[in-house]
Amino acid sequence: MRHYDQVIIGGGLSGLAAGIRLARFGSKVLILEKHAIPGGLNSYYQRQGRLLETGLHAMTNYAAPGVKHAPLNRLFRQLSLSRKGFVFCEQLRSTILFRNQTSLTFSNDPAQLAAEVARVFPDCAGRFHELVELVRNHDPFQPRPWISARDRLAELLGDELLINMLLWPVMIYGNSNEHDMDFDQFVIMFSALYLEGMFRPAGSIKNFLDHLVSHFRELGGELRLRAPVASFKVEGDQVSQVVLASGEEISAGQVISTAGYPATLNFMGNADPVEVASHHGRMSFVEIINVLPGSARSELRHGDNTIIFFNFDEPFDYRCPDEAVNLNCGVICFPDNFHDLPKGEEMQLRVTHPANYQIWRGYSPEEYRRQKGEWAERSAAKVAEIVGNYRPKVLYRDVFTPLTVERFTGKADGAIYGSPVKVRDGRTPLKNLFVAGTDQGYLGIVGAMLSGVTMVNQHIFSGSGE
Numbered sequence: 001m002r003h004y005d006q007v008i009i010g011g012g013l014s015g016l017a018a019g020i021r022l023a024r025f026g027s028k029v030l031i032l033e034k035h036a037i038p039g040g041l042n043s044y045y046q047r048q049g050r051l052l053e054t055g056l057h058a059m060t061n062y063a064a065p066g067v068k069h070a071p072l073n074r075l076f077r078q079l080s081l082s083r084k085g086f087v088f089c090e091q092l093r094s095t096i097l098f099r100n101q102t103s104l105t106f107s108n109d110p111a112q113l114a115a116e117v118a119r120v121f122p123d124c125a126g127r128f129h130e131l132v133e134l135v136r137n138h139d140p141f142q143p144r145p146w147i148s149a150r151d152r153l154a155e156l157l158g159d160e161l162l163i164n165m166l167l168w169p170v171m172i173y174g175n176s177n178e179h180d181m182d183f184d185q186f187v188i189m190f191s192a193l194y195l196e197g198m199f200r201p202a203g204s205i206k207n208f209l210d211h212l213v214s215h216f217r218e219l220g221g222e223l224r225l226r227a228p229v230a231s232f233k234v235e236g237d238q239v240s241q242v243v244l245a246s247g248e249e250i251s252a253g254q255v256i257s258t259a260g261y262p263a264t265l266n267f268m269g270n271a272d273p274v275e276v277a278s279h280h281g282r283m284s285f286v287e288i289i290n291v292l293p294g295s296a297r298s299e300l301r302h303g304d305n306t307i308i309f310f311n312f313d314e315p316f317d318y319r320c321p322d323e324a325v326n327l328n329c330g331v332i333c334f335p336d337n338f339h340d341l342p343k344g345e346e347m348q349l350r351v352t353h354p355a356n357y358q359i360w361r362g363y364s365p366e367e368y369r370r371q372k373g374e375w376a377e378r379s380a381a382k383v384a385e386i387v388g389n390y391r392p393k394v395l396y397r398d399v400f401t402p403l404t405v406e407r408f409t410g411k412a413d414g415a416i417y418g419s420p421v422k423v424r425d426g427r428t429p430l431k432n433l434f435v436a437g438t439d440q441g442y443l444g445i446v447g448a449m450l451s452g453v454t455m456v457n458q459h460i461f462s463g464s465g466e
């Protein structure tokens, strides 16, 4: 039987980052990924000669090279990756748009959002400044009980519309809870989105993933694709072997699972179903990728934005919708709209809306296909209220549903942000088994990578995982 110092379950961004960190210090480390392509939630596929990305609107936590203590630069240092190997393009500008009426525009310069708040909510300008100072000085990683972000923001800002407008991007880009979120999580996401800002790598997510995988392999790590983990063999309070669906057994000193907390509990075989169910998140989404001719760029209203976070619901609420899709709120992303990105002959307009997993689960295969087409048409009609009618120009369209997310990533109930209860310390009932990634609590692409690195530092390098 083959033995590794560490086995990592999942070749998504948290698993790759954890693997690089371990391999860099000489560990014999194996990543097991159930799919044929790495990347997990943030991967890619080919259709009609086009490379389509599954999950990349924008990365958060932008920092210019050399900025000390910035999470992005810390991450690169910890992975011994040179910033010179990547070209990062900053967002142009993004807009939060409520009822197609009230808007706040922001960029990677935090002063722009402050000026916008002062323009639209003049009575709140001073209080917004205090919120920014509080976020800058608050350590969200100290263990403390859940504090309602809504309650804290009500005390700090007072204005319901401003609170909802600030919350909407923060929630849709990283909140696994409905209605409200933990204030610490709010601070992490507020900082990542509004103070540090958004960017994307030049090239595709494939180039980014290829770079990470080659770096991992050059450091001596092994990545096995099409290698789904089925269960663990447990001896006492430790995982002794990881068992693949093929029946192959692999022994490991420590195991890091990025497959999500419910799946990780299920690998143990005797998980309490009530506990597993408590980790099923309810927030899932549909994502509609529209490919348009590049000439459409100049014809779309707000077409110079990178991302538009829109909401027509009154009152605004972040929750799993009662219908299959909530068209009244969502995200419109123009993935070409980043500084220094060359413009191609085609462009994309991606739209994300909250969606109800259980309703999508209930459709027959034929009905499921029909509903996908119907909701995409209805989405185009809604989004046209903001950007104009792009429907006749669509050259190619693809739709992901909560079932797509579940099928391709194993995320229970298609919950992109995973469990509503995060395992902040990464510990599990077994002493040498740790969770990293979405269910550990750092969200998004940069967050997932930071999680992989942090769990290795805390549990493997500190010796607590011995």
Ligand SMILES: Cc1cc2nc3c(=O)[nH]c(=O)nc-3n(C[C@H](O)[C@H](O)[C@H](O)COP(=O)(O)OP(=O)(O)OC[C@H]3O[C@@H](n4cnc5c(N)ncnc54)[C@H](O)[C@@H]3O)c2cc1C
Pocket (backbone or CB within 6 Å): 009, 010, 011, 012, 013, 014, 015, 032, 033, 034, 035, 038, 039, 040, 041, 042, 054, 055, 056, 057, 058, 059, 060, 227, 228, 229, 230, 258, 259, 263, 287, 405, 408, 409, 410, 411, 416, 436, 437, 438, 439, 443, 444, 445, 446, 448
């Ligand atoms: C439509 C969409 C849009 C998004 N947009 C953005 C964005 O613009 N910006 C941003 O920062 N983030 C975005 N995200 C979120 C981001 O992609 C994730 O937060 C991040 O990639 C999560 O990484 P992870 O490693 O924690 O989890 P995952 O990516 O889920 O990785 C887990 C891996 O484990 C594998 N796995 C699961 N079960 C097993 C098993 N039994 N055996 C072996 N392998 C297994 C899965 O196949 C997967 O590869 C988006 C996500 C989606 C779906």
